[in-house]
Structures are given as structure tokens and as C-alpha cells.
Amino acid sequence: MRVDMSGLSSRSEVAMGSSQQTTMHAPESPAISIPNSISGIEEGSGSTRNTIYRSISPTAPAGGFRTFDNTYNPIPHKHPDYQRVISESSSNRSEKDEFQDIFSELMTGTEHEIAFLTRHYSEIIGPWLDLSDSRKFFTVHAPIRAINNLSVKYAIAALAAKHLARLKGVKASTNGMFTSPATTEIYPNSTQVDWFLKAANYYYLAASDLNNITSDGYTTVSSSAILESPFEIVGRWISSGQTQANMKPGSEDPNDVAVIRKTEEVLATATILTMCRLIDLPGDEWHMQLARIRPLFESILSLHSAPSALFSHGIQAAFWNFARQDYLSSYFTRSPTHFDPENLPLWRAAGISINDQKDFHLIRNGSTLSQEDQAANGLIWLVSKVINFLARSKQLQLAQWTGSPPGASPETQGTTPNSAQLPYPDTDTWLKLSFEFQTWFENVPETFRSSVRIERPKDISKTAEGSYLPFPEIFHSLTTCATAMQHYHFGRIALLLNRPADVISAPSTAFDRLQGYREVTKEVEFRSREVSGIALGRPQGGVRIFMVPLLVAVGQCLENAEEHQIIVDLLRGVEADLGWTTEYAIRKLQDSWNQ
Template sequence: MPGVPSNKSCERCKKRHLKCDEGRPQCQRCIGAGVECPGYVQTRKFIDQGASVRRRYAPYQEPSAKSGDARNISHPHTAKAHSPAPEKEAPLVTSVQDQVQPQLPSPPSIVEAQPVARPNVPLWNNPPLGMPVLPQPPSSISSRSASMHGNDQAGYGSVQQPPSSASPSQSNEQEEFRDIFSELMTGTEHEMSFLVRYYADYLAAWLDLSDTGNFFSAYVPVRALDEDFLRDAIAALSAKHLAKMKGVTAANISGMFTSPPTMETYPNAQQVDWSLKAANYYYLAVSHMNSSISDYASVSSTAALESPIAIANQWLSLQLSQMERTPDKTLNEAVFKKAENLLTASTILTLYKILDEPGENWQSYLTGIKPLFSQILRLIGESDESSAHFFPGITAVFWNFARLDYQASYYNRLPTHLDPEDLVLWRAAGLSLDDKGNASSISSTHLFSREDTATNVLTRLLNKLTNFLAASKRSQLEHWVGRPSESPTSGTANAPSPSLEPTTATWLKLSFEFQSWVERMPETFRPCLRLERPKSVSSDAPPMPFPEIFYSLTSCASAMQQYHFGRLALSLNRPVDEVSGPATACDRLQGYRELTKEVDHRCREICGVALGRPRGAARVQMITLLYAVGQCLEKTEERHIVVDLLRGIEADLGWSTAMQVQKLKR
């Protein structure tokens, strides 16, 4: 099982649950990390070593809080003095709150924990019992902060570790104990509640950008009560994001006079190995996805490492084959709900994968989305349901993949997985298209508001645009080598559509579609606030070179940024027209000047929306756009602003932008 160290690993690899090459005198993982390998001491002790350990720590035990109120332990006035209890066997935990009360002590040595496998029952209502109570720490090692904005009562998230004069070995033991305590929390009612609440509060809005029905925010956490793989997928994404944010949450500063609820806090959150927990939950999610589509009680570890999209495709293939064997069978609502849940988990786990991946790698994680939706269309066609539209959850999944698809295509200049000319597919996703593929209207429907519809129409346009860019790159390669190149995608399922060949006619058609979109957009796509030359009132610094632009709706802010990005890409990639192109040097010079003005305008608008700092759902979508803008800017100040905006997204939201920053600096 991933994360389980071998008995011969070095001490550092064991503690971090990494595979060790057992090199002597130092393993390659330690050399690569630039740290000294601690060696291969094999001695290990268990957490509960019996009476000797309890005798050693009994004099230091702090009075326990009243059972049933986990937060009382943080209040210094609720404790009462007690003499050490006589030696007896460690009591069993009777509630999840009892598990999280003790502070983290420093026992002599701790055994490494294995990834925790959990039963296939809702753990929120069935917390594990029988876990030994962890001993209380010496007061000199750990203390609790008792103030938060003037309030005596601090939540779990406020636990601080003061400087200690402990020896290096004692510090290692403390860290090791924190690791084992953290692993014992895996899958508990408190931890799962904390991670699902974190997803609902911070991450789900990213996936509901063009869905005012809020499927990922409102429905997915409820469905996670009944689906193990959905619950584990949520936990994996939340844990990975917490790892990127160093365990810091906004729970302790969200209220002026109230302390956060228990489900919003986690003991010693900033010391927890969230990366390990994330990997554990990801493995469990994929394992449960596999077992849910298999007739066998368990699946192999190899099968558990399959792509979530591939697992969903396998299940859909199985349903279609059953339909072919029994033509009279009617698919019921449960089948489509299962399809929604599998596709939802695939979306969340794909986001888990790309969160810290460079943009060039995103496209590989989307492999399989075209057959995924093709099989969904076949499944709908074989049922008694209307074939006009996907179900709401599948529709929400589709638009998330469509946005990722065009952004991944832009980085690699490769065709998108989803063909923008497949009208049946895009109509099923909710667009109203005529026979030529033009959006016949931008209006509200039973699934979408006008803002949702406009945003989704633009997403399809951007997919068409990036396919046009991919075809332009292929055409340039053919021109350089003097013959048609063998494109890595030529003849494949996601080869570019012939209607998007890099000709002047295609370019003009795309430009007309973008102009038509902006002329028909709802009035909410106009900014409600705009500062042309923002200047700090607290310093003598000169005004900013870009405006600050604010939209009242997050989806509108994101859509307008993407619109300007599309117009920028079109301006920079107009094909050379030998017939109607500029005939003289003066004509060419005038064309260059007009192009420069157009590029400057689009860059100002994109940066202006970014400087207005919309909500996180819009900021995570602008990484690709800011990267494109950064390649067009020449002034040092403007370049610094774009770099700061990219770094701010990583610092505030956890999305990796280091690759884009490095490329812009080069």
C-alpha cells in the first residue's frame, strides 16, 4: 500500500512514509532533499508500552477537561487540580471528542503508523472506538494560547508550540509523536467533518464558477454521506490544499466576538503532515471507486492507481454493454445518480492532481474526457429520459472540464480533448446552437442563469480559439520543414476540426463571434467599480500603471478576463493574407501600431480585473491569462506587477504558479 515504509528504510523515509532506496551511507531521497540522512537504526517501540511509560508521565499529567466539551480544555479557568491517579490500564475512548482533547507529549519513541483503512460505512456516524487515550504532555513542552481577539477561549487551531530547550532527540520524538497522533485521527468523525467543512467553505466555489445551482457546494457534500469515494475525494482535495497553505485556515479570524465551532478547527493544524493525509485519502478514494464498479469485494493495489476518469469510463462501458444484452431494460434514476457521483469524484480528484502541477502537464490528466461524455450521451439515448440535456451534476462536471481543457491546450498548443464543433455534445451541456454552431441566444434556461449561459458560450469560443492556435502552430512547423508534419494528434480522436484551419476566413469568423458575444452579454458583465489610476493614500508611490476593476459577480469578472484573453490571442495570431495584406511599408507600420494599441488595451483590462482582486473562484482561473499577459509587457514595473499577482495566487489560494513565474523571468 502506498505510504507504508519498508523495514529497512532510513529513519527519515520511515517517518515520512516514503519509499527508500536504502543507499549507504545516505539514501538518494535525503541527498536530493539536501539533508543529512539519519541512518538505518531499526529499534522501534510502541505507543503504549505499559505501566513503565505511564509511571514516567503520570506526574506530569494535566487535569482533563469535562467529558463532552472538547473546547473546555482551551480555557485556563476551567481546569481543577487533581493528584495523579493510581496506575491502571489506559481507558478506552468513548467519543471522538475524547480523541482530540490531549495535547501532544514527547514519549521516548513511537512506532510509525500505517495508512488507515476504513470500513465501508459512513464514518461520521460510526467513529472508531477502542483507541487508547494519549498521555498528557509536560507543561514545559506544550502550552495552549488562551487569547483570540481578546477572548479567553481559543479553538484547536490556536494551539502554539513555544520554544523549548529540549535536545534534538527529544524534538525528533515530539515531531514523531505529532505524526502518529495525526495518523490516528485519519478517518475519524472530527477529521472528516473538518475536511468536508473546509471543502464547502473554501474549495467548492472554484467548481461552481458558472453554476448558480451550486452543485459542487450544495449537493456534493450531502451525497458524500452515502458514497465513500466521494467523501474521500473531498478529504483528499481539502488535505492537499491545507498542505499547500501550511495548515493555516481562516477559522480563528472569521468572527469578531465568537470562537469557531469544533468542526472548523483541528488540533495543531500547522504541524500536521497534510500531504501524507492527502495521499492516503486519494488512495482510498480511487480504491473505493474501483470497488464500487467491481463485483469483487476488494481490488488490487494496481487497479487502485488507475485514473479516476478511466474508472468512470469503465463503469459507463459496463452499463452500455448491459443495455446491449438486455435491450428492454430501462435505466432508473439510481444509475444516473451513480454516473453523476463518479464523474464528480473524477473532477475533484483531477483538481487534486493539477493543483501543484505546471500547466504543460494538465492536458495529460484530462485524457479520457471525450469518451467519458460520448458514453454519457449514448447512455442517455438508450434510456427513457430526454436526450436534450445532461443531468445537472454531469453538466456541472462538463463545464469544469471544458475550462481546464482550453487552458491546458493553450500551454501546449495542442488540440483540446473536447471538439468544439461537436454540436450534439455542447447542446447536451446546455447551449442553444443553430446548425452552423452559432449561439442562437444568451438567455436563462431551466439549468442556467443568463450569466451562466453567457460564460459557457464564451468557454466554447475559447476552446475553438485554442484549437485555432494549435492549427496555426502545426501550419508553421509544416512551413519550416517544407512538408506536412506528423502531428502527435493527427488522425486521433482529438485532432483539430477542419473548420478551424489557420486561414484568414477562420480568423475573421472567430473575431466576429467574440464581438457578437460581447455585444449580447447581460448588463451584469459591466464593472460596477473602476479606478483608472489607483494610488495608495498611505505612501508617496506613483499611481499604478493599470486600473482596478471590480465586478459584483465572480463569474462575470472571470468571464470578462477570459474574453480579453481571447481577443489578445486573436490579435497576436492573425494569419498572413497575401491578397489583402498591407502592400507597402507604411501600411505594415500602421498595422503594427494598431496591433500594439490593441495588445496594450487587452493587457490593461486583464490586469485591472486581477488588481481588483475578485473572489478565489475567479483568481484560480486567471493563472493562464496572466502568464499570457506577462509575455506581452515590456516595462519593468508592469512585469513586476504580473509576477506579484501570480505569486499572490499561490500564497492566498495554494495553486502552483512557480513555473509561470520562472518562464516569465527567463
């Protein structure tokens, strides 16, 4: 189905033809060109988990998309109200079916479509953005704000539509199998809808409204403004003086409350639109997408009336999303993070407690964040420090090879910490980071322990008796704790594999050095098994999409072919179940294994 966005029309015309494309115009809707025949979707079935993961890819053509077998609770491609006549073939479609295709395109922006997409976002995607926010700003508050804020509303619709596009319009069941779905859970002819087009339309509407509400009221918004990063749009508004003199999060003055509320909403829009971009973007391209987050949040911090003031709930929620994406993107490119871990006022304003000795610690009573949220967010700060340690090591290596002074790459100049501010990768820094990780682990609440653990889970993809997976299967009751423990082991692996040379060469004999290498190898193997075990437990979607770089890291540490296949299956499962692109990660691993 192809849509021609040539403009809006006030006329309503319908002309049905038999062999030509038909153009429809509807009030408040773009012109739509609709072919009179749309090929059906080839259906099949899979027999095992591994077979399913290998045969299903959301990026494959629609004709090659296969349905899940009964083990995976399949969702019918069409609701009974829109069921095809049984005797009808996909190449001979009735006028009723073609009208449903046309109708679904005309629904863009309608009450039912917005309701359907908002519910899909709240049930499936919102929790991805609330991994370390038990108060659930993006799952609960953002959809409520969308009622009166068009940019938030359209951003939510854009992300939900993009997600459905990646899944070929198939919506997973979340509320049972035996009762009829609610009206807001179904969409006519969902698998035949061009969700990519709808996502692009809603993205345009969200970016346009974001430009409008952040302009001074006299500036004409250019249509090319939607090509800007959302951070540039929001940053321009923050620095324009429209936010008044200061932000006062605790104030009850209506003007102060309005400023904080608007700041939260424009940041929510920027966060959701950024996820629209990242969902199908290779990990090594994330870094430039996040290039303006540092000056944006430093500007917000400078507007706070008191140096010790905390960001409001919505600003904190946006910050921690970007901070997590920041260090994962930096790991792929071995670049410094955009957020500077040494800028302690910024991290303190985001809600974590760091003392004058630059040590993180939990606040047992009196914090607005739960202990689980504090621990998870504190770990983000620690892993960011490790990533900058790695980036500094890479800079010094390049400088040694080229004979030039170390520095940041030209494209990240001004958006990442100055190279002189990065920790020097010496023994003392490495030991301090290792000690901080161990201290974090020893002080987390008991909720970070797994509630279910099977050391040798049976391999259900094999019929032979005595077939077991090489990794444990680990389940955490809290999503926050599952993702935190995965990233904790990832951070420890990164440190182990990047010991400064003098730490390894300190032992006096060759045997001592060999023993040191064996100890490192043993610990790396243990932590790789932990990361893989949590992944095998199939945690909530937000954990799975952000474990992709972690699986790439541990996959390069594993040597067994069976282990390699499990890592590939886990990555393919993320894309098949959640629509989050992983093909680039699989290629990266396969290139590494083939060397």
C-alpha cells in the same frame, strides 16, 4: 512526521520513548511512525503586499514560512485549546504536545477530521469548481452526496487535505474574527500535521472505492488500479453496460434516477481527484492528465435516449470544469483541445444553445441555466475554438518547416480532434471568430459590467505621494462574470496576435501596414490592462487559480519593468493565498523577459 503505511492492525498499542521513533497501531488505521521531536515553525511578519508575496511560498520549507501581518487577518497557528505553554521552546516540547501530534495522525478517517475537511472544501474549494454553475453542484450537492458515497467523501477529504498541505496547515478565516470558531472549523495542531500524507491516504481510499463501485462485482480490484486516471475508471464503467441501455435525465423511474445519480457521483469523484493532481502540477503537464475526457463524455452522450436530451446537473457541472481546464492546458502546449468544438451535440447537451449556423446565442427564457452561466459557458466554447485555431496554425508551421504533413502529436493521438477537423487558419476563419467574440460581448447581461473600477489606484506598497499602479483595479460583483470577462479579453488577445498573414499584408503601402501593426499593439495593450485590472481586484479564489495562464499571456505582451513586477507579484499571491502552484509560470515569464 512520517507515516508507514504497511497495513492495518486490529491492535491498539502506545509505547512512548525518549530517543527512538514510536510506532502506534490503532483500529482501522495504518501503522504510524512518529518522531519524538518535531521542529517548530519559524514565524515572522511582512510589511507590504509585494514583500509578502516575495517572501511567502507554500512550496518553501516549513521553517521558512512566514505569517501574515495584521492587515491580512492572521489566523493563529494553534487554537487556544491547544496553545503551547508560553515558557516552552520549540526544541523542548511537552508530552502533551507530542501526544497531540500523535492524536492528529490517528484522526485520519474520524468523524471530526472528515467534518473539518468537508467544511474546508465547501467553504474554500467548492466554489472553484462552480465558477459557471449558479446552482453550485460541487459546493452544495457533492458534500451531501458524500454522506452516502465513500468515493465522493474521500475525494473531498483528499482535495481539502492537499490544499491545507500547500498552505502549511494554515486555514483562512471566513466567518469573522471576534467569535469563537465552531468545532468543525478547527483542527488540533494543524500546522504540524503531515497533510500531504493525509491527502495521499484519502486519494488512495477514494480511488479504491471508485474502482469498487464501478466494477462488475466479480472482478478483483488491483491495488495498482489507483494509478489509473479517474477518467479511465469511469469510462470503463460507462462502456461496460452497467449503466443499462439508455440514460433518461427527465425520467422519474427509480432505475433511471439511480443510473443518473451514480453517473453524477462517479464524475464528481473524477473531477475532484483531478483537481488534486492539478493543484501542484505545472500548466504544461495538464494536457496529458485530461487525455481521456473526450471519449468519456462522448460515451455518456451516446447513452442518452434522445439526441436533443440535456445532461443532468451533475454531468453538466463536471463537463464545464473539464472544458475550462482543457483549453487552458491546450494553450500552454499549443495543442488541440480534447473536446472538439465542432461536436455540437456534445456542447448542446452540456446546456448551451448553438444554432444550425454554428452560432452561440443566449436563451432568455426557458433554460435551466441562468443567463450568466449560459454566457460564461458559451465563452468557454468560443475560447476552445480559438485555441484550436492556434493549434492548427502551429501544425501548419511545423509542417512547412519539416516538409511533412500536419498532424497531432503521437501522445495525443485519439484523444484530440483529428487535425483535418480543426479550423483552417485563414482570413475567413479569423474574421468569423472575431465576429463571434464581438457578438458575445454585445449580448451578455448587464451583470457582466464591473461594479467598481479605479483607473489609477494608489500603490499602497510605496510611501511616496503620487505613486500609482500602471493598471486599473476592477471588481465584478459576480464571480462568474469576473472570470468570463478575463477570459474574453484573453481570447481577443490570442486572436489579435495570431492574425493570418494576408490580413496584415492586405494594405497596399508600407505605411498602411505600419498603421495596422500600431492598431493591433494598442488593442493588445488595452486588453492586457483589463486582464491585469481584474486580477488586481483580488476576485474569488476560483477566478485567481484559472487566471494563471492568462497572466503568463499578458505578461509576455508587457514591456515595462514595473508592470512585470506586478504580474509576478499577482502570481506569487495566488500561490501564497490559495496554494495553487505558480512558480512554473513565473519562470516561463522571466525566461521570456530575459530573451
